[in-house]
Amino acid sequence: MIWSKEETLSKSEMRRLQTTRLKEVVERVYHLVPFYKKLFDKHGISPDSVKSPDDLQKLPFTKKQDLRDNYPYGMFAVPMGEIVRIHSSSGTTGKPTVVGYTESDMNVWAEVMARAFRMGGVTSQDIMQNSHGYGLFTGGLGFHAAAEKMKVAVIPSSTGFTSRQLLLLKDFGATVLTATPSFALHLAEVAKNEGYDIKRDFRLKAGFFGAEPTSIGMKEEIAKVWGIEYHEIYGMSEIIGPGVGCNCTHTRLLHFQEDHFYPEIIDPKTLEVLPEGERGELVVTTLTKQALPLIRYKTGDITSITRVPCKCGRTTARIESIVGRSDDMLLIGGVNVFPSQIEHVLSTIEGIALHYQIIAKKKGYLDKLEIDIEVDESIMVDDVAKLESLKSTISKALLNSLYINVEVKLVAPKSIERSEGKSVRVIDERRK
Numbered sequence: 363m364i365w366s367k368e369e370t371l372s373k374s375e376m377r378r379l380q381t382t383r384l385k386e387v388v389e390r391v392y393h394l395v396p397f398y399k400k401l402f403d404k405h406g407i408s409p410d411s412v413k414s415p416d417d418l419q420k421l422p423f424t425k426k427q428d429l430r431d432n433y434p435y436g437m438f439a440v441p442m443g444e445i446v447r448i449h450s451s452s453g454t455t456g457k458p459t460v461v462g463y464t465e466s467d468m469n470v471w472a473e474v475m476a477r478a479f480r481m482g483g484v485t486s487q488d489i490m491q492n493s494h495g496y497g498l499f500t501g502g503l504g505f506h507a508a509a510e511k512m513k514v515a516v517i518p519s520s521t522g523f524t525s526r527q528l529l530l531l532k533d534f535g536a537t538v539l540t541a542t543p544s545f546a547l548h549l550a551e552v553a554k555n556e557g558y559d560i561k562r563d564f565r566l567k568a569g570f571f572g573a574e575p576t577s578i579g580m581k582e583e584i585a586k587v588w589g590i591e592y593h594e595i596y597g598m599s600e601i602i603g604p605g606v607g608c609n610c611t612h613t614r615l616l617h618f619q620e621d622h623f624y625p626e627i628i629d630p631k632t633l634e635v636l637p638e639g640e641r642g643e644l645v646v647t648t649l650t651k652q653a654l655p656l657i658r659y660k661t662g663d664i665t666s667i668t669r670v671p672c673k674c675g676r677t678t679a680r681i682e683s684i685v686g687r688s689d690d691m692l693l694i695g696g697v698n699v700f701p702s703q704i705e706h707v708l709s710t711i712e713g714i715a716l717h718y719q720i721i722a723k724k725k726g727y728l729d730k731l732e733i734d735i736e737v738d739e740s741i742m743v744d745d746v747a748k749l750e751s752l753k754s755t756i757s758k759a760l761l762n763s764l765y766i767n768v769e770v771k772l773v774a775p776k777s778i779e780r781s782e783g784k785s786v787r788v789i790d791e792r793r794k
């Protein structure tokens with residue numbers, strides 16, 4: 363079941379639509395957003411020199427810092443009277459990034475989310491428990507508004523209150539769960555501890571998870587414990603929120619809603635556009651956004667793109683799951699390490715739980731990586747020989763796959779703090 367005809371356009375039809383929309387957005391930003399007028403003038407670019415997506419490469423990038431410099435509303439292209447919703451993302455430093463939506467933007471958002479829901483077979487017969495945080499984070503209200511528009515009964519349970527969430531999940535009979543992957547795993551863990559029989563007590567058939575890089579192992583674990591079809595959903599507030607990409611049942615790659623968001627993959631160092639299939643930083647130009655149109659927005663997310671058609675019949679470009687953020691990447695003694703690579707290795711090892719914390723430190727002049735990992739409850743914490751052998755297995759597996767020595771510390775079950783929203787897996791003590 364495919365939600366809209368734009369998902370099945372031929373390459374030339376898609377290109378024509380993107381070209382028309384691109385020309386419009388470039389004109390709009392030049393005339394309506396002083397930041398873009400100044401930027402284009404500085405680079406000697408006139409809006410009418412952009413005639414197709416091939417010309418995008420002439421245009422400069424927009425960075426998160428530009429939004430911060432124009433805090434809060436300086437990048438908006440419409441008067442406040444047309445804004446119907448404001449969200450923001452907290453970021454790690456300084457001021458939040460503020461994003462706004464017109465009514466038309468809200469419709470686009472609901473449309474791309476509806477496409478995603480349809481990829482997971484969601485219909486108006488479903489009941490969706492939305493365990494994303496409600497508030498400035500786009501996860502809560504983004505899922506909520508789209509579900510309502512599709513006439514899906516939505517339970518706005520938000521995050522936290524895990525025992526109560528489980529009670530609702532069971533008694534209200536949700537068939538679809540949406541949450542961050544780490545919260546979905548935490549819910550399953552608490553369900554087991556509280557004596558629920560997951561297969562018998564719950565009616566879930568599918569789940570939509572995203573907002574944080576997640577290894578294949580962790581996705582499989584979530585699908586298995588809940589007995590559901592796992593759908594990954596991608597997005598970011600600046601582009602619209604969740605719904606920019608999602609995988610259908612035929613692929614792990616995420617269908618990218620390229621009639622609304624034009625994707626490019628660039629080399630994060632040289633900033634050159636990379637050929638299809640090569641991994642680099644995702645850059646997005648919004649093609650239909652009214653309130654906050656962005657030209658060549660550097661997302662910081664590392665992925666690759668393919669235009670090979672999918673078996674499901676959708677023709678949209680697909681991206682691989684986000685490997686990590688370029689600013690999340692740890693440089694350990696000159697070796698690039700993404701937390702998701704570490705998680706992938708951990709997910710292949712028996713005897714540990716997927717709850718861990720990565721700590722980067724300096725020892726003298728050298729970088730050191732430490733990982734604290736919870737042992738599985740089945741392991742006796744006083745079985746020293748077993749623990750030593752487990753530690754050695756983990757260190758060897760990490761060395762083989764990442765080419766770095768990692769100091770592994772096994773910690774007691776449930777000793778690492780659980781997250782209700784996006785998990786913080788990495789502490790980089792070198793930044794202090």
Ligand code: DLL
Nearest residue numbers: 451501572573574575595596597598599603604684
């Ligand atoms: O996280 C929107 C969202 C909500 C997506 C719920 C999916 C589900 P922000 O808070 O602005 O928006 O954070 C955006 O989160 O640049 C990525 O680094 C990361 N991210 C989002 N989806 C994924 C994903 C929401 N599927 C930032 N895999 C993005 C990995 C993701 N990382």
